[in-house]
Amino acid sequence: MELSKKEIIEILKSNDKSIFKTADEVRREYVGDGIHLRGLIEFSNICKRNCLYCGLQSANRSVKRYRLSKNEILTLAKKGAKDGYKTIVLQSGEDDFYTTDLLCDIVSEIKSLGVAITLSIGEKNFEEYKAYKEAGADRFLLRIETTDENLYKKMHPYADFANRRRCLYDLKRLGYETGTGCLVGLPEQSVESLADDILFFKELNADMVGIGPFIPHPQTPLKTQPVGNFELAVKVMALTRVILPDINIPATTAMESLREDGRMFALQSGANVIMPNLTDEFHKKMYEIYPNKVSITGLELENKISQTGRFIVSDSCGFRKNN
Numbered sequence: 001m002e003l004s005k006k007e008i009i010e011i012l013k014s015n016d017k018s019i020f021k022t023a024d025e026v027r028r029e030y031v032g033d034g035i036h037l038r039g040l041i042e043f044s045n046i047c048k049r050n051c052l053y054c055g056l057q058s059a060n061r062s063v064k065r066y067r068l069s070k071n072e073i074l075t076l077a078k079k080g081a082k083d084g085y086k087t088i089v090l091q092s093g094e095d096d097f098y099t100t101d102l103l104c105d106i107v108s109e110i111k112s113l114g115v116a117i118t119l120s121i122g123e124k125n126f127e128e129y130k131a132y133k134e135a136g137a138d139r140f141l142l143r144i145e146t147t148d149e150n151l152y153k154k155m156h157p158y159a160d161f162a163n164r165r166r167c168l169y170d171l172k173r174l175g176y177e178t179g180t181g182c183l184v185g186l187p188e189q190s191v192e193s194l195a196d197d198i199l200f201f202k203e204l205n206a207d208m209v210g211i212g213p214f215i216p217h218p219q220t221p222l223k224t225q226p227v228g229n230f231e232l233a234v235k236v237m238a239l240t241r242v243i244l245p246d247i248n249i250p251a252t253t254a255m256e257s258l259r260e261d262g263r264m265f266a267l268q269s270g271a272n273v274i275m276p277n278l279t280d281e282f283h284k285k286m287y288e289i290y291p292n293k294v295s296i297t298g299l300e301l302e303n304k305i306s307q308t309g310r311f312i313v314s315d316s317c318g319f320r321k322n323n
Contacts, residue, residue: 023238023270036318039085047093104135111136141179179208185228241270
């Protein structure tokens with residue numbers, strides 16, 4: 001469905017909630033009732049960036065930092081594959097300890113398990129992205145967070161907005177299934193800029209889009225800012241589904257952190273992916289991008305999903321069909 005910026009803004013500002021039902025119908029038509037699970041491994045919480053909203057920012061001295069070894073990562077990945085996950089997601093802060101050769105070795109060994117691999121490790125150059133792809137990586141997730149360049153600069157000290165965009169287009173050129181997304185509720189963010197975010201996802205022809213409400217972390221400069229609006233975040237997600245009907249959209253953990261049924265509500269408003277956390281309990285607690293992250297067991301997840309009339313896809317890696 002084609003929507004103009006003006007139409008998107010009107011829906012975002014409106015109290016009309018019919019967009020949720022519309023997005024659910026579009027999701028059913030284009031990607032079906034199956035829910036794809038991606039097993040997430042958070043392998044390092046060390047980050048050289050200083051994004052103002054993130055609990056892992058380099059300036060936060062209260063974080064207990066960690067890095068998982070290659071063997072630790074592979075052990076978690078093997079367990080995930082054995083438990084039936086068809087996609088393993090490797091996520092970290094921007095940690096230069098993991099060289100291209102080391103990451104390629106890890107990707108190659110995980111690929112031999114017969115799974116798809118998603119990387120979420122930040123900004124790299126073209127040759128690095130190319131090497132990961134050749135080693136077996138299938139997808140890459142790099143959220144733009146906001147397409148408002150002035151707001152981006154405020155939220156990301158010393159980062160380069162143009163480079164962020166360059167990374168996303170490099171990933172598309174290299175044939176990755178490319179994921180991006182935005183935070184909803186950042187200080188000074190306008191509804192107009194959220195509309196631009198949605199139109200950027202369309203321009204990029206993103207294959208996956210993750211939308212999350214802003215949740216202030218107490219150890220960051222934004223600690224006193226208000227929490228992002230849950231309903232507005234779901235509206236942005238629903239509009240993304242309507243405009244990019246065949247893509248993969250996760251029901252993000254942040255939504256459940258704000259509302260007990262947040263992820264299930266998202267699944268009924270256009271989402272079709274959930275990313276359970278496979279990281280061990282000891283390290284999982286240290287990967288605190290925002291506070292009060294929700295954790296859920298596989299059985300609890302299955303029970304919740306069954307209540308929505310949906311089912312977990314167990315025989316597919318969940319690639320975008322019409323890419």
